[in-house]
Each structure stands twice: as structure tokens, then as C-alpha cells.
Amino acid sequence: MKTFVPGQSYSFSAVVGFAEGAIAEKCGPQEIKVILGDMNMDGVLYTLDLALVRTYYKNGFPNRKLEYAADWNTDCEITEQDLAALQQYLLGVKTSV
Numbered sequence: 001m002k003t004f005v006p007g008q009s010y011s012f013s014a015v016v017g018f019a020e021g022a023i024a025e026k027c028g029p030q031e032i033k034v035i036l037g038d039m040n041m042d043g044v045l046y047t048l049d050l051a052l053v054r055t056y057y058k059n060g061f062p063n064r065k066l067e068y069a070a071d072w073n074t075d076c077e078i079t080e081q082d083l084a085a086l087q088q089y090l091l092g093v094k095t096s097v
Contacts, residue, residue, distance in 0.1 A: 034069040037086045041069075050086055057083060 037045045039052035053070045061067045072082040088094040
């Protein structure tokens with residue numbers, strides 16, 4: 001299993017797999033490039049991203065790209081674990097996915 005580095009861009013694709021061939025084929029058919037946790041797509045992880053992922057988690061994601069970005073642990077499900085891991089990263093408790 002690949003270690004995913006927060007702030008690094010990853011490409012989800014059924015053809016090439018996830019981030020150099022790991023697991024994304026079960027997540028979706030099209031290639032989508034995201035930075036894990038970057039919910040406002042500004043290229044930086046910040047507390048606003050955590051607020052946005054919490055809002056989208058509660059009310060629904062406006063698009064698939066944001067769903068992929070919110071999937072912090074890359075298991076193709078958005079859960080409380082993803083939110084907690086992003087929060088831990090932002091607090092400096094955790095340094096990788």
C-alpha cells in the first residue's frame with residue numbers, strides 16, 4: 001500500500017489506478033486529479049478545507065471531484081475517519097495519510 005502525502009496531487013483513474021497504481025479503480029471510471037483534503041481547490045490544506053468537508057459530509061457533496069478530495073484515507077468512502085484524519089493532519093498530530 002502506498003503512503004499518501006497530504007498536499008500532493010493524486011490522479012484517480014480506472015485505467016491507471018490510483019496514485020501510481022494502487023486502488024482507485026473501484027472509486028470511479030474517469031480520471032480526476034485532486035489534492036487530498038483540498039476542498040476549496042486552492043492548492044493548500046487549511047482549516048477552511050476541514051470546515052468545507054464537514055459541511056459537504058453533512059449536506060452532500062456538490063461534485064465527484066470534491067468527494068475524491070474528501071476521501072482522506074482513499075478507501076472510496078467518506079466517513080468520520082476521513083474527517084478526523086484531516087483534522088489530525090491540520091493540527092500536526094498526523095503527518096501522512
